[in-house]
Amino acid sequence: MSSATAEISALVDREYKEGFVTDIESDTLPPGLDEQVVRAISAKKNDPPFMLEWRLEAFRRWQAMVEPSWAHVDYPPIDFQAISYYSAPRSPEDAPKSLDEVDPKLLETYEKLGIPLQEQKALAGVAVDAVFDSVSVATTFKANLAEVGVIFCPFSEAVRDHPDLVKKYLGAVVPQGDNYYAALNSAVFSDGSFVYVPKGVRCPMELSTYFRINAMNTGQFERTLIVADEGSYVSYLEGCTAPMRDENQLHAAVVELVAMEGAQIKYSTVQNWYPGDAEGRGGIYNFVTKRGACRGKRAKISWTQVETGSAITWKYPSVLLEGDESIGEFYSVALTNNRQQADTGTKMVHIGSNTSSTIISKGISAGRGQNTYRGLVKIIKGAEGARNYSQCDSLLMGDQCGAHTYPYLEVKNPTAIVEHEATTTKIGEDQLFYCRQRGLSEEDAISMIVNGFCKEVFRELPMEFAVEAQKLLGISLEGAVG
Amino acid sequence: MLSISDLMVEVGGKPILKGINLNIAAGEVHAIMGPNGSGKSTLANVLAGREGYDVMRGSVTYGDHDLLALTPEERAREGLFLAFQYPVEIPGVTNVYLIKEAVNAQRKHRGESELDAIDFLKLVRQKLQLVEMKEEFLHRPVNHGFSGGEKKRNEIFQMAMIEPRLAILDETDSGLDIDALKVVASGVNAMRQGDRSILLVTHYQRLLDYIEPDHVHVLADGRFVKSGDKHLARELEEHGYGWLEEQADSGAGQSAA
Numbered sequence: 001m002s003s004a005t006a007e008i009s010a011l012v013d014r015e016y017k018e019g020f021v022t023d024i025e026s027d028t029l030p031p032g033l034d035e036q037v038v039r040a041i042s043a044k045k046n047d048p049p050f051m052l053e054w055r056l057e058a059f060r061r062w063q064a065m066v067e068p069s070w071a072h073v074d075y076p077p078i079d080f081q082a083i084s085y086y087s088a089p090r091s092p093e094d095a096p097k098s099l100d101e102v103d104p105k106l107l108e109t110y111e112k113l114g115i116p117l118q119e120q121k122a123l124a125g126v127a128v129d130a131v132f133d134s135v136s137v138a139t140t141f142k143a144n145l146a147e148v149g150v151i152f153c154p155f156s157e158a159v160r161d162h163p164d165l166v167k168k169y170l171g172a173v174v175p176q177g178d179n180y181y182a183a184l185n186s187a188v189f190s191d192g193s194f195v196y197v198p199k200g201v202r203c204p205m206e207l208s209t210y211f212r213i214n215a216m217n218t219g220q221f222e223r224t225l226i227v228a229d230e231g232s233y234v235s236y237l238e239g240c241t242a243p244m245r246d247e248n249q250l251h252a253a254v255v256e257l258v259a260m261e262g263a264q265i266k267y268s269t270v271q272n273w274y275p276g277d278a279e280g281r282g283g284i285y286n287f288v289t290k291r292g293a294c295r296g297k298r299a300k301i302s303w304t305q306v307e308t309g310s311a312i313t314w315k316y317p318s319v320l321l322e323g324d325e326s327i328g329e330f331y332s333v334a335l336t337n338n339r340q341q342a343d344t345g346t347k348m349v350h351i352g353s354n355t356s357s358t359i360i361s362k363g364i365s366a367g368r369g370q371n372t373y374r375g376l377v378k379i380i381k382g383a384e385g386a387r388n389y390s391q392c393d394s395l396l397m398g399d400q401c402g403a404h405t406y407p408y409l410e411v412k413n414p415t416a417i418v419e420h421e422a423t424t425t426k427i428g429e430d431q432l433f434y435c436r437q438r439g440l441s442e443e444d445a446i447s448m449i450v451n452g453f454c455k456e457v458f459r460e461l462p463m464e465f466a467v468e469a470q471k472l473l474g475i476s477l478e479g480a481v482g
Numbered sequence: 483m484l485s486i487s488d489l490m491v492e493v494g495g496k497p498i499l500k501g502i503n504l505n506i507a508a509g510e511v512h513a514i515m516g517p518n519g520s521g522k523s524t525l526a527n528v529l530a531g532r533e534g535y536d537v538m539r540g541s542v543t544y545g546d547h548d549l550l551a552l553t554p555e556e557r558a559r560e561g562l563f564l565a566f567q568y569p570v571e572i573p574g575v576t577n578v579y580l581i582k583e584a585v586n587a588q589r590k591h592r593g594e595s596e597l598d599a600i601d602f603l604k605l606v607r608q609k610l611q612l613v614e615m616k617e618e619f620l621h622r623p624v625n626h627g628f629s630g631g632e633k634k635r636n637e638i639f640q641m642a643m644i645e646p647r648l649a650i651l652d653e654t655d656s657g658l659d660i661d662a663l664k665v666v667a668s669g670v671n672a673m674r675q676g677d678r679s680i681l682l683v684t685h686y687q688r689l690l691d692y693i694e695p696d697h698v699h700v701l702a703d704g705r706f707v708k709s710g711d712k713h714l715a716r717e718l719e720e721h722g723y724g725w726l727e728e729q730a731d732s733g734a735g736q737s738a739a
Contacts, residue, residue, distance in 0.1 A: 423573075430570045434566065434570040437555075438644070439584050439588050452575035452623075
């Protein structure tokens with residue numbers, strides 16, 4: 001018996017009770033987090049020793065840290081010992097070799113989400129690495145990508161097959177001890193996606209991953225790492241959905257992007273996890289660390305996000321502009337309805353010369369939603385000729401919601417040009433009446449006004465995502481006015 | 483086309499319209515004049531279906547419809563158009579987008595197919611000329627940052643695009659200089675055709691120098707106190723509203739006696 005297997009057996013003997021949450025048999029660790037659990041996860045993932053050490057280091061740091069409380073969000077304390085840190089569809093060791101081998105129940109789930117795996121091969125231009133709970137179960141288009149040398153695979157596979165790349169870049173942008181949730185993720189992450197685009201290669205298709213939380217009371221801790229080598233280009237789409245749950249679910253992901261000289265990474269997210277009901281019961285707690293580093297000259301990283309889900313969103317996709325003339329962009333739509341709370345924004349850190357960044361943030365608050373933009377523009381002393389343009393717009397619907405803007409500016413170099421604009425508007429009865437007098441239904445009027453408000457962000461999204469995002473906003477705002 | 487019978491309307495418990503009777507036949511132009519606070523805009527808003535007005539008594543028939551039973555968008559799709567006294571700003575939505583949605587909502591209601599991009603653009607260019615607006619107007623956010631005159635011209639442009647059966651113009655002349663007034667008036671006159679009816683609501687007589695009404699009604703304190711042809715407007719200009727209010731008071735006194 002290998003030591004890994006022994007670890008698992010020990011745990012199972014101690015307190016593991018086999019119980020399945022859905023019709024799909026899942027393999028779930030009992031609630032609680034200690035070194036044993038970290039070792040057990042590592043064993044389940046068949047980690048090489050360097051990976052186990054890395055996790056344990058993260059766990060030690062996490063133990064010494066305190067949960068942050070500065071965000072403008074309000075929720076009861078999370079009992080981190082009441083959460084199960086691993087859940088995977090059964091028998092990961094004999095992963096399906098083709099779609100035919102995938103559990104039909106799983107396929108059905110994706111069908112409901114609108115990503116029919118069976119049709120994916122026919123879908124032009126989109127490769128999907130589907131994550132169900134914590135383990136990737138199907139990867140397509142891999143062969144096409146391999147032809148041009150692009151690696152796109154589940155994180156656990158990358159750890160096994162490309163350990164040197166993982167060792168080199170894992171934690172290079174978000175170190176284990178970066179913050180409370182990043183440390184937690186580093187200790188217990190179970191899977192995610194890995195992308196490597198070699199020098200000079202333009203990735204021939206949009207890469208996309210769907211995350212889905214299915215098991216009750218299971219935290220989801222993905223880890224995504226995208227490396228774009230010199231002069232390469234990649235566009236990555238991330239979409240998330242989750243079924244209805246009564247209990248709050250913790251989600252703490254980490255995404256790291258590395259763009260070398262002249263490389264471009266475009267990272268787009270549409271997030272519509274379960275937001276809780278109208279009274280604020282249930283819903284996902286989404287505490288995510290996303291950061292990219294422009295390592296070389298003229299590197300460019302763009303974050304585009306449309307956040308309509310989750311009970312609580314805590315998320316600041318950031319760019320470290322290290323290379324001269326590198327570019328960082330952040331385009332965001334965050335919607336809060338009912339009792340949803342979002343504290344989101346970005347950090348643009350100008351380090352190299354002649355770096356530039358653009359921030360376009362659109363916050364929509366309806367019902368009793370609380371929407372906070374929190375952004376930092378930091379220009380260090382040596383960053384000559386830095387430029388930033390920030391625009392933060394808030395749209396309010398009704399009189400019980402809130403919009404808050406916290407722009408932080410730290411400018412240490414006198415040659416910097418920093419601009420900030422902010423507006424707050426309200427969808428009023430007057431606007432709706434005006435549109436209705438022209439023959440539009442109230443619903444169409446709201447959707448027209450909201451889409452108009454968001455269009456600077458939507459036009460940054462790939463076409464199919466833009467359409468989905470518009471629909472999502474409509475669904476999320478149903479009955480928000482009147 | 484439109485028949486208003488004994489209409490009584492309150493706002494926040496306060497009576498504003500106190501028994502309005504009005505018949506507008508197809509193709510007629512009626513002007514309602516009156517001092518501030520007489521209830522002119524209330525009447526326009528009630529006809530368009532704005533919330534916040536309580537109809538206490540009376541009825542309004544529009545074509546075959548009980549107008550008051552229709553939602554604002556249903557009234558609009560049946561061809562009732564209101565040019566707003568204070569056109570509303572909608573940041574982020576371009577003028578051309580709103581007007582396209584509006585035109586297509588009407589066409590859909592009539593069972594017609596949506597206009598294709600080429601036909602729509604052709605129509606837009608033709609109607610822009612009516613109100614002497616440049617094409618860049620189309621791509622600006624609805625009324626956002628428009629001058630007062632531009633807003634009013636935009637209302638007339640939308641009216642020309644929608645081609646309503648009944649157009650209600652609520653103080654479209656207010657805040658316009660003489661040149662803008664002429665542009666707006668010639669736009670309205672160009673729309674004056676066939677069985678299209680127009681209801682002008684105005685404080686001043688000067689609009690009626692350019693748009694000649696078939697009938698003029700004077701509203702004071704929630705009632706029509708005098709009706710006549712276009713000459714009534716000029717009489718009013720000479721004597722002021724005080725002259726009519728006195729008549730109304732003494733008239734009321736006589737009938738009470």
